[in-house]
Amino acid sequence: MREVPKMQTGILSKNSSWRFTSLVIGLLVVVAIGIYGWIIELEYGLIVTDMRNVVSWGLYISLFAWFVGISAGGLIVSSASAVFKIQQWQPIAKLSNLIASVAIALAAFTIIPDLGMPLRIFDLFLYPNLTSPLIWDITIITTYLCISLVELGLLLSADNAKKRGDEARYVSREKVVRGIAFVALPVAILTHSVTAWIFGLQISRPLWNTALLAPLFVASAIVSGLALVIFITVLGNKYAKLGVDRTVISGLGRLLSVVILVDLFLLASEYITAVWPATPAEVSPLILEFFGPYGWLAWVQWIFAISAFAILVVPKWTRSSLAQFSAAVLLLVEVFFYRLELIIPAFVNPLVQYPPGTSIGSTTGGETLSGIGVTISNVNPTSPGFSFELAGAYFPTWVEWSIAFGLIAMGALLITLGIRYLPVRPVEAGQDHH
Amino acid sequence: MLIDLSRCVGCQSCAVGCKVENNESLGIWWNRVLTVGGNAIDQPSGEFPDLQMHYLPLNCQHCENAPCVKVCPVQATYKRQSDGLVLVDFNRCIGCRYCMAACPYGVRTFNWGTPEYSPGIDFPVGHQGDHFDPDPTSGQNRLVYTPNRPRGVVEKCTYCVQRVDSGVEPFCIQVCPVGARIFGDLDDPTSIISMSIRAGNAQQLLPELGTNPQQFFIPPYIQKGVVPATGNSSPSELVPSADMIEVAEDIGGFIPGFKPSKGGIVPPPPPPDSEEGTNEGGA
Numbered sequence: 224m225r226e227v228p229k230m231q232t233g234i235l236s237k238n239s240s241w242r243f244t245s246l247v248i249g250l251l252v253v254v255a256i257g258i259y260g261w262i263i264e265l266e267y268g269l270i271v272t273d274m275r276n277v278v279s280w281g282l283y284i285s286l287f288a289w290f291v292g293i294s295a296g297g298l299i300v301s302s303a304s305a306v307f308k309i310q311q312w313q314p315i316a317k318l319s320n321l322i323a324s325v326a327i328a329l330a331a332f333t334i335i336p337d338l339g340m341p342l343r344i345f346d347l348f349l350y351p352n353l354t355s356p357l358i359w360d361i362t363i364i365t366t367y368l369c370i371s372l373v374e375l376g377l378l379l380s381a382d383n384a385k386k387r388g389d390e391a392r393y394v395s396r397e398k399v400v401r402g403i404a405f406v407a408l409p410v411a412i413l414t415h416s417v418t419a420w421i422f423g424l425q426i427s428r429p430l431w432n433t434a435l436l437a438p439l440f441v442a443s444a445i446v447s448g449l450a451l452v453i454f455i456t457v458l459g460n461k462y463a464k465l466g467v468d469r470t471v472i473s474g475l476g477r478l479l480s481v482v483i484l485v486d487l488f489l490l491a492s493e494y495i496t497a498v499w500p501a502t503p504a505e506v507s508p509l510i511l512e513f514f515g516p517y518g519w520l521a522w523v524q525w526i527f528a529i530s531a532f533a534i535l536v537v538p539k540w541t542r543s544s545l546a547q548f549s550a551a552v553l554l555l556v557e558v559f560f561y562r563l564e565l566i567i568p569a570f571v572n573p574l575v576q577y578p579p580g581t582s583i584g585s586t587t588g589g590e591t592l593s594g595i596g597v598t599i600s601n602v603n604p605t606s607p608g609f610s611f612e613l614a615g616a617y618f619p620t621w622v623e624w625s626i627a628f629g630l631i632a633m634g635a636l637l638i639t640l641g642i643r644y645l646p647v648r649p650v651e652a653g654q655d656h657h
Numbered sequence: 658m659l660i661d662l663s664r665c666v667g668c669q670s671c672a673v674g675c676k677v678e679n680n681e682s683l684g685i686w687w688n689r690v691l692t693v694g695g696n697a698i699d700q701p702s703g704e705f706p707d708l709q710m711h712y713l714p715l716n717c718q719h720c721e722n723a724p725c726v727k728v729c730p731v732q733a734t735y736k737r738q739s740d741g742l743v744l745v746d747f748n749r750c751i752g753c754r755y756c757m758a759a760c761p762y763g764v765r766t767f768n769w770g771t772p773e774y775s776p777g778i779d780f781p782v783g784h785q786g787d788h789f790d791p792d793p794t795s796g797q798n799r800l801v802y803t804p805n806r807p808r809g810v811v812e813k814c815t816y817c818v819q820r821v822d823s824g825v826e827p828f829c830i831q832v833c834p835v836g837a838r839i840f841g842d843l844d845d846p847t848s849i850i851s852m853s854i855r856a857g858n859a860q861q862l863l864p865e866l867g868t869n870p871q872q873f874f875i876p877p878y879i880q881k882g883v884v885p886a887t888g889n890s891s892p893s894e895l896v897p898s899a900d901m902i903e904v905a906e907d908i909g910g911f912i913p914g915f916k917p918s919k920g921g922i923v924p925p926p927p928p929p930d931s932e933e934g935t936n937e938g939g940a
Contacts, residue, residue, distance in 0.1 A: 268808045269752070270770030279757040279767060339752020339767065339809025346731040346751055357730040357755055426866045427724060427761035573763040574863060577691035577713060579698045585684040585769045610684040 242462065243643065250636040257629010260622045261336055263595060269339055271597050271622045275583040277615030278570040282623045283337035285562040286630065289447065290330035291364070291418045292440070292558055296448025297323025298371055298411040300475070301378070305404035311474055314649030315467055317382070318459070319452055320375040321641045326451070327368045327414075329634045331361075336626050356421045360414075367414045370407045374400060379646060415444040422565065430508040430569040435493050442486035447558035449479045450531075450551040455638060457548040463642050467649055473541045476550065480535040483528055483554070511568050516616070520564035527557035571615040580613035596621060658816065658827070659850050659859055660714055662877035664837035667692065667699060667712040674832035675716070678817060680783030680804040682772030687764070687814040688716040688829055711877035714838075716829070717764045717814035718862060718870030719743045725756035725765065734811075738794045741871055742816055744801040746790075750810040757811060761866050765813045768806055788819040816840070843871060 381396035423436030540546035694710030701710035841850035
C-alpha cells in the first residue's frame with residue numbers, strides 16, 4: 224500500500240508545478256487561436272471554411288461525431304464497473320466520468336461553429352421538428368451530459384463520505400450510482416446510435432444509408448472511448464502521479480482489442496454486402512471510399528486499426544504502458560479518420576452528377592478570402608470565375624483547423640484542471656483494505 | 658411542374674430567368690440546365706455520327722415525401738399544405754445544412770458568405786419586396802421570399818412562390834422559348850399538366866428513392882437512326898415509343914457516384930471496319 228501525503232492527493236507537488244503551468248498556458252494559447260479563428264468566421268461567415276454546396280459538411284461535423292464517440296469509454300467504464308460489479312475499474316470510475324462529461328459537452332459545442340446562424344440556436348428548443356434525427360441527438364446528448372455530471376457528482380460525494388468514515392452515506396450513494404448506471408449504459412448506447420442515424424437514415428448518401436451504421440458507431444465509439452481513457456490514464460500516471468494500477472490499464476487494453484475486432488468485423492460485413500452483388504449502385508460508393516481522392520483516409524484507418532490490435536495482443540507488451548499508449552493514439556486517430564472518411568466522400572459525388580455540376584454557392588477566389596489567408600479547393604484552375612463543380616473537393620482551411628484544435632485543447636484543459644482540482648484520483652483504492 | 662425534355666434545347670433561359678427573378682447572388686443557381694452526355698456542358702457522348710446528348714433542367718423537385726422537410730431541426734423547411742410547395746423560412750433557418758445533406762437532387766444552396774453581385778449592378782434586380790406565406794396552416798410570419806437573403810441560410814427554388822401566390826406562373830415557365838415547361842395542378846386529372854404527364858409517359862427523377870417529386874420529365878428523343886416524326890408534337894400526340902422507353906430507363910437509372918466516362922453513357926459499338934482491319938493485319 225502506497226501512502227500518499229494529503230497535499231499531493233489533490234494538487235501536484237510543488238517542484239513539478241511549472242510543468243502544470245506551462246501545459247495550461249500552452250493549451251490556453253491553442254484555445255485563443257481557436258477563438259480568433261471563430262471570430263474570423265463570425266465576421267465573414269462560413270465562406271472562410273472550405274465547405275461549399277457540394278461538400279457541405281466537413282471537419283466540424285466529423286469532429287462532432289468523434290467527440291460523441293470518445294465520450295463512450297468514460298461512461299462505459301464507470302457504468303460497467305457499477306452494473307457488472309467490475310471492481311477492477313472502480314478506481315478510474317470518477318476519472319472516466321470526467322472524461323465522458325467533457326467529451327460530450329464539447330460535442331454539443333462543436334455544432335455551434337458549424338451553424339450559419341449561430342444566434343438562432345435557441346430555435347432548436349422553440350420549434351423542434353420531432354422527425355429530425357438532429358433533434359433526437361440534441362435530446363439524447365443533453366440527457367447523457369446530465370447523467371454523466373450527476374454520476375460524477377455522486378461518485379465524488381460517495382468518496383467524500385467514505386473518507387470521513389460515514390459508511391451509511393457511502394453505501395446509500397453507491398446504491399444511487401448503481402441505479403443511475405443502469406440507465407446510463409443504455410443511454411450511452413443510444414447516444415451513439417442516434418448520432419449514427421443522423422447520417423444512416425439519409426437515402427441521398429449511399430455510403431451512409433446502411434442499417435449497420437448504428438452498430439458501427441457504437442463499436443467505433445467504444446474503441447475511441449476506451450483508447451482515450453487509456454491515453455489519459457497513462458499520461459496521468461506519468462505526469463500527475465495518478466497511481467492507476469497497470470493491471471487496470473492492461474485490462475482496458477484487452478477489452479479494447481476485442482472491440483477493435485467487433486468494429487472491423489462490422490466494417491467487413493458492410494463491404495462484402497456491397498461488393499458481392501456487384502451492382503454499380505452498391506459498389507461505386509465503396510470504390511470511391513477506397514480509391515477515390517479521399518481513399519487514403521480509409522487505408523490509414525485500416526492500417527492503424529490493425530497495428531493497434533497487433534500491439535495490444537503481443538503478450539510481451541500487455542504490461543507496457545508505452546505499448547498501450549501507442550495503441551491508444553493510433554486508435555484515436557483511426558476513429559477520427561473513420562468519421563472523416565464517412566462524411567467527406569459521401570458528399571463528393573452527388574446522385575445527380577452531370578455537367579456543369581452544382582453551383583458552389585459563392586464566388587470563387589475573391590479578395591476577401593485571400594486577405595485572410597484562406598484558399599478554397601473549389602477553384603477551377605482553367606476558369607477561376609466558373610462557379611460550378613461536378614465532383615466536390617474539400618480540405619479544411621486554417622480557420623477550420625484552428626477552431627478544431629481550439630476545441631480539442633479546450634477539452635484537454637478541462638480534463639487537466641479536473642485531474643488537478645477535483646478529487647478524481649484513485650487514492651481511495653488503497654483504503655479498501657481496512 | 659412538367660418539363661418536356663424532348664423539347665428542351667438547352668438554351669439556359671430558365672436558369673438565367675430564375676436567377677434574375679429571384680435575385681440570386683453570384684455562385685447561386687436555383688435552376689440549372691445539365692447536359693446528359695459528355696464531360697462538359699453542351700458536349701455529347703459517343704463518336705460521330707453516333708452522338709447522344711440531351712438536357713436535364715434541375716431545380717427543387719418539391720417532393721411529396723421530402724427528406725429535407727423531415728430532417729430540418731427547426732421546421733424552417735416545410736411543405737405548404739395548400740399546394741404542396743416545399744419552402745424555406747429565411748427567418749427561421751439556423752444554417753445547419755442538414756437539408757443539403759439529405760436532398761438527393763443537390764438543388765439546395767447555401768449563403769456561405771454575404772451575398773455578392775456583379776460590380777456593375779447597382780440597381781434592384783428581380784422581384785422586389787418580402788413575401789410571407791399567406792397559408793394560415795404554415796404558421797406565423799413565414800418569410801419565404803426576400804430579394805435580400807441573409808448570410809448563413811439555405812435557399813432553393815420555390816416555384817416562384819411570390820408569383821404563384823398572386824396567380825402568376827413561375828418565371829421559368831414564362832421565359833422558356835420552346836414551351837418545354839408546364840405548370841399546373843397535379844391533383845386535377847383534367848388539367849393540361851396531368852394530361853400531358855399521362856400522354857408523355859412522364860417520369861420522376863430518382864423514383865426508386867420514393868421521394869415522389871411533384872416535378873415530372875417527359876423523356877427526350879434520342880436519334881438512333883430513327884428520326885422522330887416532325888411537325889406538331891403537342892403533348893396529346895406524344896405516345897411512348899420503344900426509343901422513349903429506353904431513354905426513360907436512362908433517366909431513372911442514375912447511379913450513385915456516376916461519372917460520365919470519356920466514352921459517354923452508352924459506349925459506341927466498335928466500327929465494323931476496324932475488325933476487318935485487324936484480320937488483314939494478322940494475315
